[in-house]
Amino acid sequence: PFEKSHVHVGDPIVDVMLKEFSRLDGAFVISDSGKIVSAYRYxxxxxxxxxxxxxxxxxxxxxxxxxxxxxxxxxxxxxxxxxxxxxxxxxxxxxxxxxxx
Structure with a gap:
């Protein structure tokens, strides 16, 4: 869901989201700049x-x-x-x- 977005791990709403979604299966892929590239990847x-x-x-x-x-x-x-x-x-x-x- 993040491939074409500009969601950054430093955004306040992302902080809440990561806490909730981190318990689900699959990996978040985050670029060197902090952009979430993809989520729920195996x-x-x-x-x-x-x-x-x-x-x-x-x-x-x-x-x-x-x-x-x-x-x-x-x-x-x-x-x-x-x-x-x-x-x-x-x-x-x-x-x-x-x-x-």
């Missing part, structure tokens, strides 16, 4: 060589794998523990507990 990168901690699922595996295959940074909201994790180069580079903020 990523199927090769997961070979991605080592994620036990208990983390397909979202984390896809995030780790896509960052191994591309120059992207991936952010995952975990369904199981509620933590937000960021991946780069196939590894977790950040873990945040939203309840702490």
């Amino acid at each position: 990523l199927e990168p090769a997961a070979e060589g991605v080592d994620i901690p036990k208990g983390l699922g397909a979202r984390h595996m896809a995030a780790g794998a896509i960052t191994m295959d591309t120059n992207a940074v991936a952010v995952v909201l975990s369904e199981s523990d509620g933590l937000v994790r960021a991946f780069s180069g196939g590894e977790i580079i950040l873990e945040l507990d939203p309840e702490a903020y």
Whole structure:
């Protein structure tokens, strides 16, 4: 739904939207400039060589794998523990507990 729009992650309405929609399946693709390029995309990168901690699922595996295959940074909201994790180069580079903020 975002391919031809100019929706930016810095827009106040987008902040609310991302919080609500981040719990749904599928990835948001965001450009370097912060423009939402697409949403609810399924990523199927090769997961070979991605080592994620036990208990983390397909979202984390896809995030780790896509960052191994591309120059992207991936952010995952975990369904199981509620933590937000960021991946780069196939590894977790950040873990945040939203309840702490």
